[in-house]
Amino acid sequence: MTTLEYGHVTRRFGNVVALDDFSLTVPGGKLVTLLGPSGCGKTTALRIAAGFDIPDGGRLVMGGHVVSHVPPRRRNAGMVFQEYSLFPHMTVAENVGFGLRIRKVSPATRSRQVSEMLELVQIGHLAGRYPHQLSGGQQQRVALARALVFEPSVLLLDEPLSALDAQVRTEVRDVIRGLQFRLGTTTLFVTHDQEEAISVSDLVCVMKDGRPHQVDTPENVYMRPATEFVARFVGETIEVPTPRGRCLVRPENLVLVAPEEARAMPGVTFVGHATSVRFNGSTCTVTVAVPVEDIVLNVKVLPHQATLTRVHDEVGVVATSLTYAL
Amino acid sequence: MRRRFPVWEWAVIGLCTVFFAAPMLAMARFALQKVPVALLGRETLFSRWTFSGFTNTLADESFLPALWLSTRLGILTVAAVLVLMVPTVVWLNLTANNWRPVVEVASTLPYIVPPIALVVGVSALFRDVAPWMVTTDYGMIPLYSMLCLPFTFRTLDAGARATDMRTLTDAGRNLGAGPVVILMKVIIPGMRTSITAAAFLGFAVVMGEYAIASLLLRRTLPAYMVEAQGREPQGSMAVALALLVLTSLIFILLNRSDRTSGRRDTIGLPA
Ligand SMILES: Nc1ncnc2c1ncn2[C@@H]1O[C@H](COP(=O)(O)OP(=O)(O)OP(=O)(O)O)[C@@H](O)[C@H]1O
Ligand SMILES: [Mg+2]
Numbered sequence: 001m002t003t004l005e006y007g008h009v010t011r012r013f014g015n016v017v018a019l020d021d022f023s024l025t026v027p028g029g030k031l032v033t034l035l036g037p038s039g040c041g042k043t044t045a046l047r048i049a050a051g052f053d054i055p056d057g058g059r060l061v062m063g064g065h066v067v068s069h070v071p072p073r074r075r076n077a078g079m080v081f082q083e084y085s086l087f088p089h090m091t092v093a094e095n096v097g098f099g100l101r102i103r104k105v106s107p108a109t110r111s112r113q114v115s116e117m118l119e120l121v122q123i124g125h126l127a128g129r130y131p132h133q134l135s136g137g138q139q140q141r142v143a144l145a146r147a148l149v150f151e152p153s154v155l156l157l158d159e160p161l162s163a164l165d166a167q168v169r170t171e172v173r174d175v176i177r178g179l180q181f182r183l184g185t186t187t188l189f190v191t192h193d194q195e196e197a198i199s200v201s202d203l204v205c206v207m208k209d210g211r212p213h214q215v216d217t218p219e220n221v222y223m224r225p226a227t228e229f230v231a232r233f234v235g236e237t238i239e240v241p242t243p244r245g246r247c248l249v250r251p252e253n254l255v256l257v258a259p260e261e262a263r264a265m266p267g268v269t270f271v272g273h274a275t276s277v278r279f280n281g282s283t284c285t286v287t288v289a290v291p292v293e294d295i296v297l298n299v300k301v302l303p304h305q306a307t308l309t310r311v312h313d314e315v316g317v318v319a320t321s322l323t324y325a326l
Numbered sequence: 327m328r329r330r331f332p333v334w335e336w337a338v339i340g341l342c343t344v345f346f347a348a349p350m351l352a353m354a355r356f357a358l359q360k361v362p363v364a365l366l367g368r369e370t371l372f373s374r375w376t377f378s379g380f381t382n383t384l385a386d387e388s389f390l391p392a393l394w395l396s397t398r399l400g401i402l403t404v405a406a407v408l409v410l411m412v413p414t415v416v417w418l419n420l421t422a423n424n425w426r427p428v429v430e431v432a433s434t435l436p437y438i439v440p441p442i443a444l445v446v447g448v449s450a451l452f453r454d455v456a457p458w459m460v461t462t463d464y465g466m467i468p469l470y471s472m473l474c475l476p477f478t479f480r481t482l483d484a485g486a487r488a489t490d491m492r493t494l495t496d497a498g499r500n501l502g503a504g505p506v507v508i509l510m511k512v513i514i515p516g517m518r519t520s521i522t523a524a525a526f527l528g529f530a531v532v533m534g535e536y537a538i539a540s541l542l543l544r545r546t547l548p549a550y551m552v553e554a555q556g557r558e559p560q561g562s563m564a565v566a567l568a569l570l571v572l573t574s575l576i577f578i579l580l581n582r583s584d585r586t587s588g589r590r591d592t593i594g595l596p597a
Contacts, residue, residue: 050496050500051499052496052499052500071499072496072499072500073499073500073501073502073503073504074502076502077500078500079496079497079500081493081496081497083490083493084490084493085490085493085494085496085497086497087494087497087498087512087515087516088489088516089515089516089518090515098498098501098503098511099501099502102501102502102503102507103502146497146501147500150501150502
């Protein structure tokens with residue numbers, strides 16, 4: 001399995017530094033996501049891996065070879081683009097077979113591989129359609145099949161789900177993850193959606209301004225963020241004062257208790273008044289104003305617990321764990 | 327709520343139809359009725375329709391050579407223009423977007439430079455270096471190619487812009503295709519409709535060009551028709567009418583096939 005490695009890659013556009021001494025290793029067979037806000041250099045990193053862009057400094061190593069200057073067509077990397085990128089004059093089957101045709105695979109083998117791959121992305125019945133006859137989710141499945149059918153050594157996905165609506169998004173996301181797991185293709189997945197990153201990856205690389213801030217498992221990135229930026233970007237946080245200085249906590253780590261219990265407990269506790277109780281479906285949010293500290297805490301509780309709390313009630317809040325000390 | 331009858335829409339459509347159809351009908355009467363022009367009125371509407379205009383022209387020994395010359399020039403000009411302009415447009419859209427204004431201005435030059443200036447300039451310049459440009463029929467191809475530019479460039483460029491050429495090219499490169507394969511298998515098929523339209527427009531320009539042909543003393547179809555107008559006014563009008571009808575039909579068919587194939591790119595006529 002091919003390892004993809006960025007070694008101190010720098011890329012500038014004029015005076016914008018899109019990638020700044022960027023180093024990252026995507027271990028063979030793993031799915032790594034690049035997560036970061038818009039303009040942080042995710043697409044640039046991916047285009048360098050695909051060969052569409054050449055680093056100004058540093059190097060790119062793929063399967064043990066330095067490939068920084070190898071043209072895209074010799075890299076054997078499959079890519080799914082952010083925009084719809086199917087060839088409009090070709091059917092689904094012709095689109096998927098394109099890479100095999102270039103590689104001079106015989107027509108019989110080609111059509112077998114194409115239909116197998118279309119089955120894997122669950123659109124075998126659409127082989128004869130043209131791209132404009134497909135929905136967005138179907139188009140991205142075709143694009144995924146097209147990128148995987150020639151057994152690329154790495155798979156590059158540039159926000160393949162960003163143009164899809166919520167439900168289709170999760171469906172296609174599960175298809176991607178299932179397929180990646182099954183084929184064991186080294187994959188770099190770009191997204192700016194932290195939930196997506198957390199749910200599909202083996203490793204998440206959180207980046208900002210062209211630099212990686214933390215490369216870690218989804219659990220660690222969420223529960224043990226390395227920098228303040230990571231803590232705030234991945235998931236919700238609330239800033240609270242503690243005896244050891246200000247800290248960031250996740251709303252689910254705040255627990256509602258009786259006020260006297262909070263006063264009696266050691267650790268980080270608060271007493272205040274409930275100012276609102278909101279129902280969000282599976283959970284409720286109780287907003288607590290703490291006058292002494294002059295803060296407002298949004299506490300997530302289960303609905304049955306929320307029914308015990310009324311607006312203006314005095315309540316206690318306990319922080320069970322602190323996510324990041326500022 | 328009942329939809330109001332779209333009076334204005336239909337009025338405009340009607341006006342346009344009259345605007346285009348009335349001269350054609352008048353042409354048809356002039357060309358195809360064996361009635362003295364002074365007597366072409368309401369009462370002679372149905373009398374003495376005949377195709378003798380056509381048959382006389384077809385029998386004229388200089389007609390077919392002129393038609394054949396114009397056809398050859400048309401085809402070769404279209405070929406030359408496409409070979410030149412398709413790669414140019416692709417290049418403009420892929421890597422040289424900042425060159426677009428330059429090419430746009432250059433492509434409108436034929437609107438600005440009058441044919442006489444073009445011919446005189448070209449003959450003065452090329453008479454010694456490339457005498458064939460002034461003395462042979464095919465020497466007109468470069469001039470005609472220039473003349474087609476405003477139409478073909480705009481049509482091709484509109485077609486190219488309707489597709490996301492950058493992403494499609496990247497997808498092709500990523501799948502392992504080289505530049506030639508990408509051009510032939512990805513980009514050109516994607517621009518098919520606009521290439522057809524550009525070819526047709528170029529052909530129509532050549533089939534109708536008179537000024538340059540007459541200045542260079544070439545016997546093209548328009549030159550023949552102008553000359554024949556004196557001898558055989560009805561015959562030459564009949565040919566003109568046939569060309570007009572044929573052109574319109576091809577145009578309608580082009581638009582049709584474009585719509586029925588359900589593709590997203592447009593025929594991209596110049597504005
Ligand atoms: N071809 C280019 N020319 C000039 N600047 C560019 C070019 N490509 C990217 N940039 C700049 O480099 C920076 C990083 O861009 P990049 O496209 O990699 O961001 P991104 O993380 O993919 O953002 P998004 O989430 O919005 O897609 C941005 O500031 C962008 O403006
Ligand atoms: Mg991007």
